[in-house]
Amino acid sequence: GAVVSQHPSRVICKSGTSVKIECRSLDFQATTMFWYRQFPKQSLMLMATSNEGSKATYEQGVEKDKFLINHASLTLSTLTVTSAHPEDSSFYICSALGRQETQYFGPGTRLLVL
Amino acid sequence: AQSVTQPDIHITVSEGASLELRCNYSYGATPYLFWYVQSPGQGLQLLLKYFSGDTLVQGIKGFEAEFKRSQSSFNLRKPSVHWSDAAEYFCAVGEISNYKLTFGKGTLLTVNP
Numbered sequence: 001g002a003v004v005s006q007h008p009s010r011v012i013c014k015s016g017t018s019v020k021i022e023c024r025s026l027d028f029q030a031t032t033m034f035w036y037r038q039f040p041k042q043s044l045m046l047m048a049t050s051n052e053g054s055k056a057t058y059e060q061g062v063e064k065d066k067f068l069i070n071h072a073s074l075t076l077s078t079l080t081v082t083s084a085h086p087e088d089s090s091f092y093i094c095s096a097l098g099r100q101e102t103q104y105f106g107p108g109t110r111l112l113v114l
Numbered sequence: 115a116q117s118v119t120q121p122d123i124h125i126t127v128s129e130g131a132s133l134e135l136r137c138n139y140s141y142g143a144t145p146y147l148f149w150y151v152q153s154p155g156q157g158l159q160l161l162l163k164y165f166s167g168d169t170l171v172q173g174i175k176g177f178e179a180e181f182k183r184s185q186s187s188f189n190l191r192k193p194s195v196h197w198s199d200a201a202e203y204f205c206a207v208g209e210i211s212n213y214k215l216t217f218g219k220g221t222l223l224t225v226n227p
Binding site for chain 1: 146148150155156157158159160163165204208210212213214215216217218219220
């Protein structure tokens with residue numbers, strides 16, 4: 001149980017385009033999901049908290065207009081990187097808050113912006 | 115603000131040897147503590163967690179961790195390491211109010227045959 005999927009697993013896009021990443025909780029409902037960014041050989045940095053039916057809460061320094069988050073259902077949150085640039089290239093990981101206040105993580109999405 | 119320190123960036127052990135990965139935290143109240151493991155290019159898998167009660171917690175894959183409040187530590191142990199345990203290990207402390215996690219920088223485990 002507590003499986004979280006992400007799609008796509010890998011995406012390459014041109015600079016200036018937008019990319020949407022989906023995060024789904026497959027066998028449980030999650031009113032809260034989280035989006036992280038991980039640079040090579042570094043830890044996870046929380047970008048935002050996504051709550052179903054309400055606006056996301058962004059961490060300090062994260063541009064909300066650049067990283068659009070939508071949590072339209074209890075099993076799906078999306079992260080859209082708008083007008084992507086090479087510096088946005090990273091590994092993006094989502095998690096869903098499951099039972100016993102525990103976060104369950106997706107497999108991650110590797111974004112490469114050319 | 116809470117913080118997590120994992121003093122060891124990289125540890126190498128021989129297969130079959132015992133393992134201890136260190137984790138120290140800073141948090142104003144009783145913490146939620148977690149250990150996650152990440153294989154290359156993958157997301158994080160929960161190994162074990164501590165919320166309250168018995169300070170020695172058992173996890174998956176033969177791992178255990180002990181919460182020591184006096185030392186602000188939550189070290190991860192395994193009596194006999196397998197080659198498949200090679201991965202990056204992250205300790206995290208969770209905020210009770212909003213469930214946010216703060217991660218340590220991780221410890222990369224290499225297992226020699």
